[in-house]
Amino acid sequence: MIRLEELTKVFETPNGPVVAADKVTMEVPAGEICVLLGPSGCGKTTALKMVNRLVPPTSGKIFIDDKDTSKLNDVQLRRSIGYVIQQIGLFPNMTIEENICVVPRLLGWDSARAKKRAAELLDLVGLDAKLFLRRYPKELSGGQQQRVGVIRALAADPPVMLMDEPFGAIDPINREVIQDEFLKMQSEIKKTIMFVSHDIDEAVKMGDKIAIFRAGKIEQYDSPDKVLAHPANAFVADFVGADRTLKRLRLVTVEAVSDRAWPAISRHAKVRDALVAMREHNAHVAIVLDSDQRPTGYLTEEMAEGAGGVAQDVARPVPTTVPARADLRAVVSEMFANDVMWLTCVDDGGRFAGVVTQAAVTAVLGETYRKPGLVAL
Amino acid sequence: MSSASATPVGAPRRSFLLPVLMLALGLLIGLSGIVGQIALYWDDIVYLAQEHVVLVASSGGAAILVGVPVGILLSRPSMQRVAESVMQIFNIGTTIPTLAVIALSMTLLGIGFAPAFFGLFVASLLPIVRNTYAGLLAVPGHYKEAAHGMGMTPIQILTRVEMPNALYVIFSGIRTALAINVGTTPLAFLIGGGGLGELIFTGIDLMDTGMLLAGAIPTAALAVLVDWMMGQAQLRLIPKGVNPLR
Numbered sequence: 001m002i003r004l005e006e007l008t009k010v011f012e013t014p015n016g017p018v019v020a021a022d023k024v025t026m027e028v029p030a031g032e033i034c035v036l037l038g039p040s041g042c043g044k045t046t047a048l049k050m051v052n053r054l055v056p057p058t059s060g061k062i063f064i065d066d067k068d069t070s071k072l073n074d075v076q077l078r079r080s081i082g083y084v085i086q087q088i089g090l091f092p093n094m095t096i097e098e099n100i101c102v103v104p105r106l107l108g109w110d111s112a113r114a115k116k117r118a119a120e121l122l123d124l125v126g127l128d129a130k131l132f133l134r135r136y137p138k139e140l141s142g143g144q145q146q147r148v149g150v151i152r153a154l155a156a157d158p159p160v161m162l163m164d165e166p167f168g169a170i171d172p173i174n175r176e177v178i179q180d181e182f183l184k185m186q187s188e189i190k191k192t193i194m195f196v197s198h199d200i201d202e203a204v205k206m207g208d209k210i211a212i213f214r215a216g217k218i219e220q221y222d223s224p225d226k227v228l229a230h231p232a233n234a235f236v237a238d239f240v241g242a243d244r245t246l247k248r249l250r251l252v253t254v255e256a257v258s259d260r261a262w263p264a265i266s267r268h269a270k271v272r273d274a275l276v277a278m279r280e281h282n283a284h285v286a287i288v289l290d291s292d293q294r295p296t297g298y299l300t301e302e303m304a305e306g307a308g309g310v311a312q313d314v315a316r317p318v319p320t321t322v323p324a325r326a327d328l329r330a331v332v333s334e335m336f337a338n339d340v341m342w343l344t345c346v347d348d349g350g351r352f353a354g355v356v357t358q359a360a361v362t363a364v365l366g367e368t369y370r371k372p373g374l375v376a377l
Numbered sequence: 378m379s380s381a382s383a384t385p386v387g388a389p390r391r392s393f394l395l396p397v398l399m400l401a402l403g404l405l406i407g408l409s410g411i412v413g414q415i416a417l418y419w420d421d422i423v424y425l426a427q428e429h430v431v432l433v434a435s436s437g438g439a440a441i442l443v444g445v446p447v448g449i450l451l452s453r454p455s456m457q458r459v460a461e462s463v464m465q466i467f468n469i470g471t472t473i474p475t476l477a478v479i480a481l482s483m484t485l486l487g488i489g490f491a492p493a494f495f496g497l498f499v500a501s502l503l504p505i506v507r508n509t510y511a512g513l514l515a516v517p518g519h520y521k522e523a524a525h526g527m528g529m530t531p532i533q534i535l536t537r538v539e540m541p542n543a544l545y546v547i548f549s550g551i552r553t554a555l556a557i558n559v560g561t562t563p564l565a566f567l568i569g570g571g572g573l574g575e576l577i578f579t580g581i582d583l584m585d586t587g588m589l590l591a592g593a594i595p596t597a598a599l600a601v602l603v604d605w606m607m608g609q610a611q612l613r614l615i616p617k618g619v620n621p622l623r
């Protein structure tokens with residue numbers, strides 16, 4: 001856990017004092033990622049560097065696991081905190097192995113243990129240890145360097161990590177890949193992380209919480225969904241963007257909105273029974289399943305009315321399906337692409353997992369706006 | 378920081394040494410009758426070459442031992458204010474011809490080994506200090522920041538990050554310094570410092586080509602040898618990740 005209390009930093013410059021942090025108070029719970037977000041120069045990096053005391057605070061306190069960091073030895077403190085800088089900062093004079101082993105060696109690990117750890121970490125991010133340990137940073141691609149920068153910070157298994165735009169120096173496509181990799185890793189290692197970003201999409205994706213800064217002050221500190229649904233003020237609303245509701249689509253999975261009780265019938269069922277099921281559920285469509293529970297077609301009320309026989313004689317093939325794990329952005333995209341108001345969801349095995357309708361998507365986006373006690377802008 | 382003082386001195390080009398070698402060789406072959414004449418001075422050559430090498434090694438070595446630490450010291454953030462003025466003085470110092478440096482040294486210390494040593498030491502010191510200082514300042518700040526943030530102490534940052542990354546520039550300074558040193562050492566004779574200059578200058582005075590060459594050829598050979606050794610050191614001692622030669 002990291003706790004900042006009334007943290008203030010004033011830089012004395014020739015042009016007068018610059019307040020880079022103004023009574024910042026916040027807490028990052030253990031095992032969570034907190035993204036510090038805001039425009040350039042708002043004090044994100046300064047806040048981060050005060051945690052490992054690269055920048056000494058003017059006033060205020062920082063606690064890590066309830067220990068006041070100003071009472072600890074600076075060098076020991078830094079060795080116990082993983083630190084990733086924006087420019088990656090791999091030392092060009094050292095091999096990848098030596099780079100990863102920097103902190104373990106500073107902590108006095110024996111060389112066999114440090115080396116084993118380096119190989120282990122490279123494997124963790126999908127880099128072949130045999131190939132990469134002996135290489136120098138300049139012999140790696142940008143994305144590979146970025147990965148090494150992150151695992152170097154993880155080398156001594158610190159409980160707390162500070163990451164200053166760790167994926168900043170990389171193209172958007174690879175950034176998504178590395179972000180996904182990192183989230184997967186984090187779900188296992190559960191570090192307490194302060195993560196600086198100036199990209200709202202990255203913040204929404206990576207953050208358990210987002211702290212939005214302006215001129216050294218926190219404007220809002222909330223979950224990504226809260227920040228998007230209920231910006232605390234006009235600055236935050238403007239910063240997260242006019243399309244903030246669309247951004248929320250990424251935060252919700254199909255599972256959360258799909259209706260699993262939607263009428264679904266065997267293809268050998270009578271059309272008449274399908275009609276009954278639809279009316280019972282007040283739905284105008286029924287999904288037709290094969291013997292493995294996979295959706296093969298659908299029936300509408302009109303198609304079923306007056307028709308006889310079994311479902312598969314009348315059904316039309318389903319236009320497309322969405323995986324239950326996908327986010328709502330994919331759903332909306334598919335709906336527009338296929339010009340439909342509903343989609344069939346399937347689980348990992350391709351079996352029927354409910355139906356998601358445009359009405360349900362709209363409802364879930366609107367839901368938090370109508371919660372009592374909360375006032376939307 | 379003024380840009381002039383931070384510009385490192387480049388290493389002498391290899392291509393410049395080749396003609397010197399060819400010239401020496403051509404002279405040897407063209408004047409092969411002279412070989413016998415030169416051989417007459419063999420004992421002098423051996424004796425004076427020893428003096429010569431001692432002068433080069435002691436003054437050059439002392440310049441490295443003093444110049445690198447001074448450069449390091451000046452590059453520390455706490456010295457920032459003083460460093461620029463010191464470098465300005467050093468830059469002016471570099472413009473003084475080495476012959477004048479030797480002469481000034483004599484007015485201070487009289488004649489003999491000491492003034493020769495001191496003059497050569499001063500002439501070689503400047504490029505070493507300058508390149509050490511500039512090389513260390515040129516190490517990108519984010520390496521130092523990463524090192525600092527990972528919990529290295531200032532000494533560890535210097536030895537594990539800054540020095541290795543500045544090493545190529547520092548070596549170039551040493552290489553230049555030694556080239557200046559070797560080129561100036563024959564002048565040591567003029568202030569009684571001994572060395573191969575004795576054969577060269579006396580050869581000139583007496584218009585004795587054999588004697589002149591007996592001094593000039595070993596001097597040239599020494600220059601080539603020292604530069605080659607520095608090249609090898611630069612190639613082999615600098616870590617692969619920061620060595621443009623590898």
Ligand SMILES: Nc1ncnc2c1ncn2[C@@H]1O[C@H](COP(=O)(O)OP(=O)(O)OP(=O)(O)O)[C@@H](O)[C@H]1O
Nearest residue numbers: 011013018020039040041042043044045046047198
């Ligand atoms: N060492 C310093 N001396 C003086 N002023 C500083 C120093 N470091 C930062 N500042 C000032 O403090 C403010 C906050 O800087 P900081 O680097 O924390 O911004 P940031 O939010 O990280 O910006 P960016 O997104 O551009 O990295 C800026 O106005 C900056 O000019």
Ligand SMILES: [Mg+2]
Nearest residue numbers: 044045046164
């Ligand atoms: Mg920053």
